[in-house]
Amino acid sequence: MASRKIVLTFPKDKIDKPIVFKLIKDFNLSFNIMKASITPDQEGHMVLELDGDKSEIDRGIKHLKDEGVKVEPLSKEIRVDWNKCTQCSACVSICPTGALYVKDRKTMAVDFDAEKCIACELCIRPCPPRAIKVHF
């Protein structure tokens, strides 16, 4: 038995199809929906934990991809809501990797480099307008 956490993105025309249900029926996998949402532009997002035979998991993921679903391994993603951010820089000295940084010392503009972020979440609560969010 194996277990794997994955993130699925459904295109608009696939959100009402029983694609995920087939994982039980055709591949003998059990799954746990950790999170599911539909964005305003009608894209579906789902975080799944799959349990079953390792080769069946691989086949199940292939089935999802064949159906046009985007499959990615689960990793947290940190995002800054720039409409909420007040450009104070409170997060900058908290962030251990320099992912949140002052990009110009004359204007004191703050920016975020997702490449450097390790999703440690240390910046989430010290941000006064709570502009930084974790996405799964």
Added chain:
Amino acid sequence: MAKTIKEINEKIKQGKAVVVNAEEIIEIVAKKGLAQAAKEVDVVTTGTFGPMCSSGAYFNFGHTKPKLKAGGGTALLNNVPAYTGWAAVDLYIGATAATVDDPLNKIHPGEFAYGGGHVIEELVAGKDVRLQVEAYGTDCYPRKHLDTWININDLNEALLFNSRNAYQNYNVAVNLSDRTIYTYLGTLKPKLGNANYCSAGQLSPLLNDPYYKTLGIGTRIWLGGGTGYIVWQGTQHNPHAPRLDNGVPKRPAGTLALIGDLKQMDPKWIKGVSFVGYGVSLNVGIGIPIPILNEEILKYTAVKDEDIVAAIVDYSDAYPNGKPEVLGEVDYKTVKSGQIEVKGKKVPTSGISSYKRALEIANDLKDQIKKGKFLLTEKVADLPVGDSAPKFKPLKERPIKEGK
């Protein structure tokens, strides 16, 4: 060659006034010299945008039928207590008020996700806010309960009224202890892990007119995106703080009490914020124009970050226990470079107030004046300054003796 505010206003009305922000004036003075710059420039605009805890809003929500008197009873706005002591249907809500069922710091550090500052932001944003009132009922005001949505557009008067804003300089906060501490100047990592500052420095209103020569009671200002006025000195106004030769105080000094029409404001500039472990506050945007009446006034507005010095204060001990000691002094140019040195250690810095937004405010005010939409005012009375100004005192506690 001295100018008057009246003359400057004439130029503004004709669209001929020369207006620059407090950053631009530095270079102009460096290039042209004080005398020439004072001749050419009419107004310098300043700005600041940061958490200002001593802020709040009051409004009149209109009479119900039958009538109700909130005074003596209780009122909640989105579950945040408002002050009812202003009689029938006037309420005051303070920025730092916490939601009634907020766990506060019971599990330290508390989140403080919502509070007074957020209620004020939502009102300004035109969102519906739930109002619940419990009154005791009188012959003239019989109604006892009210539970309704309210909206800023339906309120009779709605004003931002802040008892202490725009601090003239502030501390740079650090933490000498070996645990993380949570303050109104943000999260401070142990053993000098970071240093947080909170001033717009060379753009800050009161640092550009350090002896309050042009601004005072009655001065029209840019407040929260709308128009406001200075109504008094702010609480804790302390012009006696030690000053540099250029007049700039090295410690928190002057403050302003401000008022403005909440209905004109923009939620971008009136923003509820949460300081983990401390509480809720309100980010307030303020812009003050400084009329260049003479060379002396121009010289003050040309102050640079490197000429403004702040005290480095330990918020794990000195600040909370009211001890006067400081760990050193540092200028804002160094502070804004991203790193300062404290006790021989290199410490990364963060802002709590936003320089970028402060500049946007100074520029917006500049544009309004240039377009003739914002006229300058003569102050009605001076803010206290000099030897005659009252001293800022700590509380003299007089313990209560039982049985007396």
